[in-house]
Amino acid sequence: MRIVRTIADLRAALSPHRGETIGFVPTMGALHEGHLSLLRTARSENATVVLSIFVNPTQFGEAADLAAYPRTEEADVALAAEAGTDLVFAPSPAEMYPAGFATSVSVAGAITGTLEGAVRGRSHFDGVATVVAKLLLAVQPDRAYFGAKDAQQVVVVRRMVSDLGIPVEIVARPTSRDDDGLARSSRNTRLSAEERDVAAVIPRALRAAQDAFASGIRDPHRLTTVVRDELAGAGLEPEYVEAVDADSLEPIATAETPALLALAVRVGEVRLIDNVVLGVDDLVPVTGSVS
Amino acid sequence: MRIVRTIADLRAALSPHRGETIGFVPTMGALHEGHLSLLRTARSENATVVLSIFVNPTQFGEAADLAAYPRTEEADVALAAEAGTDLVFAPSPAEMYPAGFATSVSVAGAITGTLEGAVRGRSHFDGVATVVAKLLLAVQPDRAYFGAKDAQQVVVVRRMVSDLGIPVEIVARPTSRDDDGLARSSRNTRLSAEERDVAAVIPRALRAAQDAFASGIRDPHRLTTVVRDELAGAGLEPEYVEAVDADSLEPIATAETPALLALAVRVGEVRLIDNVVLGVDDLVPVTGSVS
Known part of the structure; x- marks a missing residue:
């Protein structure tokens, strides 16, 4: 497995492999089982597997959140190799955004104005769309793999890729979950043991909504109230x-x-997100290979 | 020479030619000698030459300007064939911007805030950057050719291509000029004979600034005043x-x-632009092949 840090080196390393399929897993590092399952899926579907590790500053609203984001490159590289990665692209911010950088890719409308966009601001998804566009153009993969935990990100990326006509298949994989159902996230490492126990209410709340849906409830307000009530029971707003x-x-x-x-x-201090597609997702723990 | 109207057909038509170089000339049609000289240059430098004809609605501020923009596809196709074009991509607005389209590519800063951006608004260059990005991703050429008359457009496109890492060489060719020096433009066809005579003051004014620069004047205000005075002499503000x-x-x-x-x-009613790189451009008429 090779590690490259510039787009030029990335292109040179991939050039001999252009004739066969390339699978790409873009990440911000701090790899967990969710990322590894994406890598294993990519491994099973492509001749070459590329992982990127880049904590993208432009998608963070708060400097403190950016500073606190876990960076564990050495461990990431070992895990990536084990999962069958061929090439790691780990650029610096200056490589991705050199002096004079002035371009952004933006997706308008409800897709970016609601949910995370409403709380974190549209600039969050401008940051996501821009960096994903740049990464996709650098790697030029046949398939790029994303986790369904960041459901809105998947919708934004699909829209951007479709609108601009970037020639890549966007593959969304089910959210990877711990044994108690908590969605795996690099941010989970920042939870204390006590907070980690409290956080387990999140998948329980989503499962309660899924159960309510299964029982025939279709009113969005009643379904979200089920979730709010569960969370409130654990002291979470x-x-x-x-x-x-x-x-x-x-x-x-x-x-x-x-x-x-x-x-x-x-x-506590850790912001977590999760989601479920009503009537579809089963919220069961996903461990090991998912392919 | 083939004409295709969808991105899917474009990709299929170009697929057999991917091993060799592809040269691309994006236009809004109403082809004149300037476009043809770009096509001939592309012909001399690439195995395959692609022309796009698309009057891009998103870069027009005024609906009247968009409506009045000349559309002469039949004549364009004949001229393009004569200049050695292999493939014409002439999509509809609905092909380029299907229902739900929500993505834009934007270049921030002085590059888009000044000159045309100051008058037409930044949305003009958002429209340009977005459509050029989409066209470049559709054609995936080795080289794309632009005329220097739209100098700011060239700067914006170079910045966007560099920032996003679109793998293409942007080639800017000198402005093509009529015998009296007027920059060739699709809009010139809308000038009356009398207006056409008046418009000839524009290259004279730029040449006067070039002469002033050659005589040692370096004060921007003095140089632009030379131009203003020449234009005023012909009744133009x-x-x-x-x-x-x-x-x-x-x-x-x-x-x-x-x-x-x-x-x-x-x-009259026709908005014209022109420019000169001081100490560099000679503003002489350019006819025939420029390669």
């Missing part, structure tokens, strides 16, 4: 809990499938 | 005349090379 159309992220009057129920909540 | 850094388009205190002197002026 969410930043948002919303049920929206899973494709357009527009508000819905009734939760016919596919509807996405998504939330953000702070547990 | 420009929308702007500015001398800026040719790369950053930032204001300059002294017109050391490379400095760009650019102007926009209405002759």
